[in-house]
Amino acid sequence: MDIKRITSGLLGFPLVLIILIFGNNIVVSVALAIIALLAMNEYFNAISKIAKPVKWLGYLSCIIIALVPIIKLGIIPENIVEILQILAIPLALLILFAQIIATEMKTSFKDISYTFIGIFYIVFFIMFVALIDSMENGKILIWYVIIAAWGTDIFAYFIGKNFGKHKFSKISPKKSIEGCIAGTIGAIILMLIYTYIANTFWNMNYEYWFVAIIGAVLSLIGQIGDFAASSIKRYVDIKDYSNLIPGHGGMLDRIDSLIFIAPFAYILFTLI
Numbered sequence: 001m002d003i004k005r006i007t008s009g010l011l012g013f014p015l016v017l018i019i020l021i022f023g024n025n026i027v028v029s030v031a032l033a034i035i036a037l038l039a040m041n042e043y044f045n046a047i048s049k050i051a052k053p054v055k056w057l058g059y060l061s062c063i064i065i066a067l068v069p070i071i072k073l074g075i076i077p078e079n080i081v082e083i084l085q086i087l088a089i090p091l092a093l094l095i096l097f098a099q100i101i102a103t104e105m106k107t108s109f110k111d112i113s114y115t116f117i118g119i120f121y122i123v124f125f126i127m128f129v130a131l132i133d134s135m136e137n138g139k140i141l142i143w144y145v146i147i148a149a150w151g152t153d154i155f156a157y158f159i160g161k162n163f164g165k166h167k168f169s170k171i172s173p174k175k176s177i178e179g180c181i182a183g184t185i186g187a188i189i190l191m192l193i194y195t196y197i198a199n200t201f202w203n204m205n206y207e208y209w210f211v212a213i214i215g216a217v218l219s220l221i222g223q224i225g226d227f228a229a230s231s232i233k234r235y236v237d238i239k240d241y242s243n244l245i246p247g248h249g250g251m252l253d254r255i256d257s258l259i260f261i262a263p264f265a266y267i268l269f270t271l272i
Contacts, residue, residue, distance in 0.1 A: 020133070020142060025069040029130045033066040036126045038251040039259075042241035043118045049236045053115040054099050054107060061092070061123045068130040092119055121259075122252075128262035135269060140198055144211075145265045147190045148218035149258035155179075155186025156223075172230040180223055187222075188215035214268050218261045225260025229253065 019031050040062055044053045096112035133142050160179020168175045195211045198204040229252060233239065240249030 020139065020146075025130075025134050025138075026066075028133045029068045030066045032126055032130050033062050033064075035251060035255065036062040036065055036123055038244065039122050039126075039241075039255060040118060042244075042250040042252045043122060043232075046232065046236045046238055046241055047114045047118065049238075051114045052107065052111045053118065054096060054112060055115075057092070057095055057099075058115055058118050058123075061119045064088075064123060065127050065130050068127060068134060089120075092116060125259035125262055126255075128266045129259070132262065132266050132269060135266075137204070140202060140204065141265075141269050143194060144191060144214070144269075145218070145258060145261055147194055148187050148215060148265070149222045149255075149261055151187040151190040152183035152219045152222050153226075153257065154183075156183030159183075159186075169227065171227050171234060175226075183223065184216055184219040187219040188212050191215040210271075214265075217268070218265055221264050222257035222261045225257040228260065229256035 019028060023031065037059060040058045044055050044058060047053050093116065096116060099107045100109065100112060129142070129145065132138055132145060135141060156175070156179040159182035160174075160176045163178050163182075166177040168177050168180055191211055191214070192208055195204075195206050195208055199206060229241075233241070241252040242250030244250045245254055
């Protein structure tokens with residue numbers, strides 16, 4: 001049993017709990033922006049082995065997450081927000097290609113490609129966590145994302161470690177088919193228990209069958225997100241993105257499945 005992994009998880013969870021329960025939308029969004037900065041720095045450090053990413057743009061883009069509450073409050077006119085949303089990706093590409101021109105191709109197409117993937121993968125995905133928190137009943141809904149991600153991780157880790165016999169993929173050799181299946185089943189069970197609590201004590205009216213489907217979908221997406229992060233690590237030949245969190249690796253190692261889930265969860269929650 002990895003005591004260091006369990007201890008750091010138990011110490012870190014109360015902090016997440018405090019921020020999400022007691023923090024308003026601004027506090028949560030600022031916290032997520034800081035998380036994005038840490039994850040972006042880890043990603044750039046990894047990619048720097050094979051490319052020269054445009055770091056300043058990646059770091060600057062993380063600030064967008066902190067602005068989500070301002071956008072949701074209607075301080076910025078809605079038509080301006082829509083224009084900014086439409087232009088966000090083209091503007092990032094424009095700046096990156098301008099970087100190639102400005103540096104007379106010292107910054108290469110490969111450099112901006114890895115940079116753009118990092119911005120899209122980390123900033124864009126984490127932004128959906130902030131958007132979920134800003135939804136009606138967001139404080140309740142956000143926990144479905146966390147349960148789907150970390151519930152899957154916990155069940156997959158313990159069942160896979162003790163009963164896993166069939167390897168799933170060489171991308172992540174330690175993961176087993178048994179662990180992946182157990183992770184999804186465990187996440188669904190935890191989400192159904194959470195739904196009972198939400199319906200009973202917080203007067204929600206979430207359908208259990210719909211939550212079960214959402215749980216299965218989000219758990220599977222989260223596992224793909226985990227493999228996606230692992231594939232990047234294998235590509236640049238590193239074990240973890242950093243040693244920031246003992247037993248877990250870096251920030252990106254800890255949130256890889258969660259941020260992959262967030263955009264899909266946001267869409268599914270609009271159906272509830």
